[in-house]
Amino acid sequence: MNINLTYERPDEGPESGPLFVGWFRSTDKNAVLYDPPERVSFRQTNRAHAKSAARCPSVIQLESRYFMVKCPFDLQIGFARDDKGRAVLVNRAGTASPIRSNKINEILTLVNENEWRYPDRPTVQLILPYCFIADEIVYVTQLSAFMHYRKDPLPGTIFGGRFPISVWPRPLMWAFEWHEPEKDLVLRRGEPLFYCQFEGMDPSRPVQLVEAERTAELNAYIEAVGGAVNYVNQTFSLFKAAEALRPKKLLSVKNRD
Template sequence: MQLSVHFENTQGTEAGSGPVTVGWFLNQQKGGIVYFPPERVRGAEKNKTHAKSASRCPAVINLESRYFVIRCPFDLHLGFTRDDKGKPHIRNLNGDMSGIRASKLAEKIHMTPEKEWRYAGIPTIQLVLPYVFIADEPVYASQVAPFMHYQKTPMPGTIFGGRFPINVWPRPLMWAFEWHETDKPLKINRGDPLFYLTFETVPQDRSVVVVETEVTPELTDYMELISGAVNYVNQTFSLFEAAEERRPETLIRPVKRRPTKD
């Protein structure tokens, strides 16, 4: 098995050909119906009636086709506040009209401890998500802000993601937000883009196909092996090679859906 943690380790080996298959699944099935499947950013609704339209530009098409959007699963309308002791809190501004119960919102939205904020006075909140992505060959995933989607009301802060090898370190994603303008509410509607994912392959010009994969016993065991490592060490990247040595050769098994009736 030659998965390789680092792209440079693949030099001198036979390069892959054809599309790279990236699998995805939800690590929690309870309420999973509310989560949108990943979708390619490129859409058919764009103007292609003119030969010089940007929608026909190969460079634009190539870029957009390499990004996949993850959409918000429920309505969020949040405010930032501090209690009488100065401790930061998140308020659900929808109150009794909120589509998500307060107890469930508290499970999904967390504010990191103030001493862990990257910048003083700028809170960091996290939305826990059940999405996991996996590959059976060297693939790095990068999580970035949805910069190709227009937002009529800009968010009062910035999204930050990360980059990691999904072939050896598949993990549940989360949406992290740094709240720069805490006097302004954070509002995201169900179905709005939360973030994009893009995938680096070997060689770089290979296309990517994203498919839902079965959660097999082998996949479950491997996820259990690496889960929670961040609670024990500071630099989880140092564990990549150890994880690779214990990884099954194949983890992706595409889900077979029954054909829909016309």
């Protein structure tokens, strides 16, 4: 893939300085629920000793390269089968749930059973609006929040993924493979849901995450590539075609003044 996209820096070369990555929401519906992604950082730690892990350059370097997306909802969901043997999700919180039962299926979906990787491990997807964009080659890797401790571990694993946001700015879902469907899936608002790691051509460059403006050019490009996953199996094969449609500049920093 031959992409020649650069973020304009007036006093520096196109491959110097920080790697700029823009984030935006694919929709403004209920935007107040979705906190901005934030850099993983453990500030309230012991730094008094010179050999403290909190002062270790390699630890700091690792933590600084991950960005956290927080869970926007409080959910307690069970897995069951109805009287016809069909897989269904159950709102275990019932009337105590902060989300109305008839709204849960708008944010959490049970993947068709014939699409599960294993017949005994249901797969669910939490629908999210988080998108990322860059004006040079940048890959995002989505992975579990492995540096944050959960007192009640999830009864399964999340599906990670990796793709180039420079040509494929699509929303990141949270996909979960339920290894122990007899146990409830419990998610809490404000807790880490997943991490994102961003990689450019030079791994030594730091990443600067900024909120991106949804310009007319960006919206048009998203419209051109956004729904392709519903019509083809191997969307990576479309990257070259997407590159041909892409304007040189799509990342504009949102002005909050």
